[in-house]
Amino acid sequence: GEELNRYGEVYVKKHPQLKVKLVDGSSLAVAVLLNSIPKGTTQVLLRGNLTKVAFAVTFALCQKGIQVIVLREDEYQKLDKSFGTKSEDNFSKSYSSCKVWLVGDDITEEEQRKATEGTLFIPFSQFPPKKLRKDCFYHTTPAMQTPMALENVDSCENWLPRRVMSVWRIAGILHALEGWEEHECGYTMCNIDKVWEACLKHGFQPLRVPIQSKS
Incomplete structure (x- = not known):
């Protein structure tokens, strides 16, 4: 994480010949x-x-013209500082108008309970949120279906179904298959479209989203 080693950057700088x-x-x-x-x-x-x-996902969504709502002023300030441009259109404190939530580790039970009926929760964290709402939908943590050619695969995490692997594990496999030479750590990001296309090329498939809803 960022606080521990700046997403691995400290380790790479300490071992430049890695x-x-x-x-x-x-x-x-x-x-x-x-x-x-x-x-x-x-x-x-x-x-x-x-x-x-x-x-990164907030920036990508804004680039696509999708409004990103944040509930806390401090979160807005951090995002605004990171992007360098201020956009009031990307800041709101309304729970009621949005039915697609991207959620991370510290989402509270109180916040979940304020979501509108039929809301789709999509985790961006490595661990899933507690499923409190029976009238809402919960997607998996970022993961993909493994290729059929990959044999003897059970569940990657105990909250994922069989033959489904977390993207954090897939990324290392993909890096090796493609022969990419750069590190992906610290604040460095690979090209998102290139990574996605390469993943599909090697037979990994996206999972079905629980619902198709519009917000």
Whole structure:
């Protein structure tokens, strides 16, 4: 994480002759998140620790013209400082108008309970949120279906179904298959479209989103 070692950057700088590549999987996580948001969505709500993935997916959504709603002033200030341009259109404190939520580690039970019925929760964290709402939908943490050629695969994490692997694990495999020479750590991101296309090329498939809703 950022506080521990700046997403691995400290380790790479300490060992500049490192022969293996350090891959944190952030680019693939962002690609999966972008492709998990239902088509036609015009706004999403972002709530959770502002990680490297959260910053990157927010920037990508804004580039696509999708409004990103944040609930806390401090989160807005951090995002605004990171992007360098201020846009009031990307800041709101309304829970009621948005039915697609991107959620991270510190989303509270109170916040979940304020979501509108039928809301789709899409985690951007490595661990899933507690499923409190029976009238809402919960997608998996960023993950993909493994290729059929990959044998003897059970569940990658105990909250994922069989033959489904977390993107943070897939990213390392993909890096090796493609022979990419750069590290993906610190604040460095690979090209999101390139990573997504390479992943599909090697037979990894996106998971079905629980619903198709418009916001």
